[in-house]
Amino acid sequence: MKRPIAISDSANFYVSAERIFDPTLKNVPxxxxxxxxxxxxxxxxxxxxxxxxxxEPLHLxxxxxxxxxxxxxSSNYTLYGDISRRVVEVYEDFTPNVEIYSxxxxxxxxxxxxxxxxxxxxxxxxxxxRIGVPVRIGIAPTKxxxxxxxxxAKKNPIFGGVLDVTDDALATWLLPMVPVGDIWxxxxxxxxxxxxxxxxxxxxxxxxxxxxxRAVGSVVLERTVLELQGEACIAFDDxxxxxxxxxxxxxxxxxxxxxxxxxxxxxxxxxxxAEKLRQHGLVxxxxxxxxxxxxxxxxxxxxxxxxxxxxxxxxxxxxxxxEAARRYAQAAWPKGEGQAFGFTKAGIxxxxxxxxxxxxxxxxxxxxxxxxxxxxxxxxxNNRFGKKTLVLASEGMKRPWQLRSxxxxxxxxxxxxxxxxxx
Amino acid sequence: MPVFPVxxxxxxxxxxxxxxxxxxxxxxxxxxxxDLEDEIDPISWVVxxxxxxxxxxxxxxxLWDAGIRDGDIIAVDRAGKRRVGRAVLAVVEGAVTAKMLxxxxxxxxxxxANSKESFPDIELTEDSEIWGVIAGVVRRYDLE
Numbered sequence: 013m014k015r016p017i018a019i020s021d022s023a024n025f026y027v028s029a030e031r032i033f034d035p036t037l038k039n040v041p042x043x044x045x046x047x048x049x050x051x052x053x054x055x056x057x058x059x060x061x062x063x064x065x066x067x068e069p070l071h072l073x074x075x076x077x078x079x080x081x082x083x084x085x086s087s088n089y090t091l092y093g094d095i096s097r098r099v100v101e102v103y104e105d106f107t108p109n110v111e112i113y114s115x116x117x118x119x120x121x122x123x124x125x126x127x128x129x130x131x132x133x134x135x136x137x138x139x140x141x142r143i144g145v146p147v148r149i150g151i152a153p154t155k156x157x158x159x160x161x162x163x164x165a166k167k168n169p170i171f172g173g174v175l176d177v178t179d180d181a182l183a184t185w186l187l188p189m190v191p192v193g194d195i196w197x198x199x200x201x202x203x204x205x206x207x208x209x210x211x212x213x214x215x216x217x218x219x220x221x222x223x224x225x226r227a228v229g230s231v232v233l234e235r236t237v238l239e240l241q242g243e244a245c246i247a248f249d250d251x252x253x254x255x256x257x258x259x260x261x262x263x264x265x266x267x268x269x270x271x272x273x274x275x276x277x278x279x280x281x282x283x284x285x286a287e288k289l290r291q292h293g294l295v296x297x298x299x300x301x302x303x304x305x306x307x308x309x310x311x312x313x314x315x316x317x318x319x320x321x322x323x324x325x326x327x328x329x330x331x332x333x334x335e336a337a338r339r340y341a342q343a344a345w346p347k348g349e350g351q352a353f354g355f356t357k358a359g360i361x362x363x364x365x366x367x368x369x370x371x372x373x374x375x376x377x378x379x380x381x382x383x384x385x386x387x388x389x390x391x392x393x394n395n396r397f398g399k400k401t402l403v404l405a406s407e408g409m410k411r412p413w414q415l416r417s418x419x420x421x422x423x424x425x426x427x428x429x430x431x432x433x434x435x
Numbered sequence: 436m437p438v439f440p441v442x443x444x445x446x447x448x449x450x451x452x453x454x455x456x457x458x459x460x461x462x463x464x465x466x467x468x469x470d471l472e473d474e475i476d477p478i479s480w481v482v483x484x485x486x487x488x489x490x491x492x493x494x495x496x497x498l499w500d501a502g503i504r505d506g507d508i509i510a511v512d513r514a515g516k517r518r519v520g521r522a523v524l525a526v527v528e529g530a531v532t533a534k535m536l537x538x539x540x541x542x543x544x545x546x547x548a549n550s551k552e553s554f555p556d557i558e559l560t561e562d563s564e565i566w567g568v569i570a571g572v573v574r575r576y577d578l579e
Contacts, residue, residue: 032489035526101486142487142514424489431492431508434524434533 014153015123016178017248018132019162020103020139022147025116026054029095030085032144033424033432041082045070048263049086049416086417094425098143106135111248119158121248122151132174151176155246156239157183159196160214164189180242187240190214197236202229214240260285261359265416267306268355271345274303276408277358278341282333283404285362289328290391295371297326297364301337301344306356315353317344326364326371329383330390333360334404481571487514488570491524491533498522498533500548508573509533515568522548522569527557531566 022028026044031037041059043052051069052059062080064073070084077084096115103110109121125131132149139147150162157177164186165175177183193203195214205228211217217225218240226234235245260281268274278301289296304316319340323332337360346353393402422430482488493507501522503509511524519538524531525545534545534557545563547554557563 035531036529038529098486142484144513428508431490432531433494434491434509434531435494435497 014178014242014244015121015248016125016128016151016153016176017155017158017244018107018120018122018128018149018151019113019117019155019158020120020132020135020147020149021114021117021162021166022099022145023166024054024056025096025145026085026087026092027056027059028145029092030088030421032095034421037083041080042085043073043082044085044087045419047087048265049418050263053087084419086420088421088423090423090426091421095143095145099139099145099147102139102142103135105138106131109248119155119248128178129174129176132176133172136173146173148173149175151178152183153178153242154239154244155248156196156236157242160187160190160194160240163194183242184215187215187218188213192217195236195240197232202233205229257361257363257365258285258288259359259361260288261302261357261361263357264355268303268358269353271342273408274345274355274358275338275341275406278303278337278360279334279404279407281358281360282337283330283407285360286328286330286333286387287391287394289362289365290387293368294365295326295328295368296333296362297323297366298362299323299333299336299340300361300363301341301359302361303341303344303355303358305353312354313352315346315355317341317346319344325373326366328368329387330404331383333362334406338406478573481510481573482512483570484512484514487567488512489567491531493533496552497547497549497554498535500550501535503533503569503572504574506574510570510573511567512570513567515570517565517568519543524566524569525557525559525563526566527563532557533569536565 027037027042030042030044037056039058040056041062041064042056043059043064044054045051046053046067049070051067052064052073053067055064055066059082062076062082064076064082073082076082092115100110100112100118103118103120107120107122107125111119113119122128122131128151132151136147136149139145148162148165150158150160150165151174152158152161161175161177165171165173177186190213192198192206192212192214193200195217198206206212206217209228211220217237220228220237222234222237225237238245262277262281264277268277282299282301285296298320300318300320302316302318304318305312305314307314321336321340323336327333390402394400422432424430424432488510491509491511493503493509494505496505503522515521517523517536519536521536522533523536523545524533526532527545532545535548536559537544537546537556543559545557545559547556559565
């Protein structure tokens with residue numbers, strides 16, 4: 013018997029999270045916007061029924077919003093993150109192995125449970141009861157098949173949110189109904205190639221000779237074919253893979269014209285990255301700083317600057333990272349004519365991450381015990397009194413580079429000042 | 436025996452010697468050492484199920500007799516058992532309200548708990564939904 017894998021996820025997760033605290037959102041069209049209020053990234057079923065597409069820009073939606081009273085929200089990642097964490101806690105009561113795949117999707121090890129369907133239904137009921145978020149669960153011997161099952165369960169209410177296709181007969185019956193483009197890991201290009209070859213459904217892809225699959229779409233597609241046949245190629249990770257890199261990057265609410273403003277944003281992002289490093293007990297060896305103008309506004313002068321550097325000794329110290337970011341942002345700054353550009357994005361990327369204990373010691377290691385104490389004090393203050401209580405002055409106070417989020421709901425679950433009110 | 440911190444680097448054979456960072460107790464052990472316990476944490480006493488407990492702020496005095504007042508912060512457990520006589524949060528016609536769950540003549544009601552002011556009872560229908568059960572209340576008073 014192959015080990016059954018379940019994937020559980022919430023359709024329209026962001027909308028579901030908004031609905032927990034605001035009952036007026038029930039049964040009405042709701043959309044949640046991307047970073048910077050650009051376009052719709054989550055839509056309630058009612059919003060989908062109005063023909064609002066994923067990724068549709070907000071400015072093209074104004075007529076529909078007015079005509080149908082669509083409720084519009086900026087993304088409230090603080091809230092979604094907290095709700096996501098709570099959902100995972102419920103999963104952990106149902107299986108010893110949870111692999112977080114994204115903010116709203118988890119792979120769950122369902123090996124060893126006798127009545128999987130009943131177990132999954134109990135889990136689904138419990139998430140709804142304890143958190144108030146509806147989830148759908150797909151169960152199969154491989155991750156790719158589990159994703160298919162989850163997709164079918166989401167689109168067809170008759171399954172009541174749970175579909176177990178570990179039974180081969182059921183998989184054989186369902187796969188001809190799944191379009192090839194809906195399969196996990198099949199991108200638009202591969203989809204087009206497969207259609208040209210007359211492969212339209214998951215069943216047809218499953219029956220494609222692996223050699224041919226490799227020729228059409230490399231090992232990735234070959235692996236997908238094997239997974240559709242029920243052979244697990246994408247392992248269930250017992251241990252979270254170690255992070256190899258991280259990026260903190262944001263679009264700016266208003267274009268940044270001068271170096272100081274760009275550097276304020278870069279300071280904030282480097283500070284956040286350093287915090288994340290320390291949280292995971294890691295140090296970084298390479299830092300890239302970058303900023304660029306809006307690439308979609310060809311009518312405006314374009315510029316993109318970026319520099320990478322090694323950080324020696326490897327570090328997770330906020331001052332080290334900000335200092336390196338400043339030096340290299342300056343080096344990448346356009347000579348002489350900086351004022352002509354409006355930068356809409358800035359960020360930093362860290363690579364070459366290793367555990368603090370494993371970091372190579374340099375020959376002339378300068379011990380900075382004061383800095384370690386300072387960093388831990390900084391983290392403690394910000395943990396205890398809220399994010400951004402203590403910041404580097406170079407981050408600035410007005411933060412004009414901050415995201416636009418004109419419609420964000422309160423941070424109901426993480427801020428005393430934002431608690432929902434009952435009368 | 437007094438302990439002197441080492442202020443400057445200790446150099447041996449031209450290399451700095453790393454010192455153990457942890458304090459090593461070399462004297463008489465603290466008599467309280469074995470009896471140390473965690474700090475008292477009333478919040479963990481109130482919150483029985485962290486994942487299903489959400490905090491709300493109360494406006495109004497309709498649960499005054501139940502010891503809940505305007506401005507209080509209440510913990511609401513979505514997984515709490517709905518029982519008659521318990522204080523609950525309910526969704527009625529798109530608004531969230533805090534009331535006592537009562538039963539009369541086989542029918543369920545959302546009733547206020549305030550003998551000084553009168554609030555109407557609301558019958559629990561299929562359209563209304565109980566959001567959660569109030570698990571505890573936190574209040575603070577002025578100091579300055």
